[in-house]
Amino acid sequence: NAGVTQTPKFQVLKTGQSMTLQCAQDMNHNSMYWYRQDPGMGLRLIYYSASEGTTDKGEVPNGYNVSRLNKREFSLRLESAAPSQTSVYFCASRTTRAGELFFGEGSRLTVL
Amino acid sequence: AQSVSQHNHHVILSEAASLELGCNYSYGGTVNLFWYVQYPGQHLQLLLKYFSGDPLVKGIKGFEAEFIKSKFSFNLRKPSVQWSDTAEYFCAGFSGGYNKLIFGAGTRLAVHP
Numbered sequence: 001n002a003g004v005t006q007t008p009k010f011q012v013l014k015t016g017q018s019m020t021l022q023c024a025q026d027m028n029h030n031s032m033y034w035y036r037q038d039p040g041m042g043l044r045l046i047y048y049s050a051s052e053g054t055t056d057k058g059e060v061p062n063g064y065n066v067s068r069l070n071k072r073e074f075s076l077r078l079e080s081a082a083p084s085q086t087s088v089y090f091c092a093s094r095t096t097r098a099g100e101l102f103f104g105e106g107s108r109l110t111v112l
Numbered sequence: 113a114q115s116v117s118q119h120n121h122h123v124i125l126s127e128a129a130s131l132e133l134g135c136n137y138s139y140g141g142t143v144n145l146f147w148y149v150q151y152p153g154q155h156l157q158l159l160l161k162y163f164s165g166d167p168l169v170k171g172i173k174g175f176e177a178e179f180i181k182s183k184f185s186f187n188l189r190k191p192s193v194q195w196s197d198t199a200e201y202f203c204a205g206f207s208g209g210y211n212k213l214i215f216g217a218g219t220r221l222a223v224h225p
Contacts, residue, residue: 031211040121042202042217043156050211058212090155094213100146101213103155 004104023091032074036087114139114207118216133188135203
């Protein structure tokens, strides 16, 4: 039972490059989330998808785009990476209306 | 704006000491609150959650939290910490409905043997 799977786990980019973080969950959850974690700032919500076919901005959406490809997959794209986007990114999913989040292992991104 | 705040950013304790980590939320209405833990190098795991009912919630590994509506607080407690409790702890709650879960800045706990 894999839960929430993120790829890649590590990535180094140069400023201006683009990349996509992939996330897939096998728990049949409706809602999926992307957070970034930075020292002293906790987790900040980038985008979320309450259900297949919908996406909404979180607290820090600038510089990111998302796609809810189907119920299982939710990708995060950086079109033109900036050093300020150096962070650890976590994908999460959730089932019931007010249920807990289940997190992936995280993706560590460095932008030079 | 609705928010979740944690007072202590770094806490250092000796083994067997008691722990209390503060969490305050700024929104009203129906409140659902969570405490998550992140051990070094790992992803977040749920410690406990409050949805309704008994305001004293018990979680895994001997942790508990008390929801005090009048103080807008949901503090995490443990009577006697162990070295293995060294981790970062996050309080979280919903903002603007049941889809947007936001987190506090976290409290980094170091327990010395």
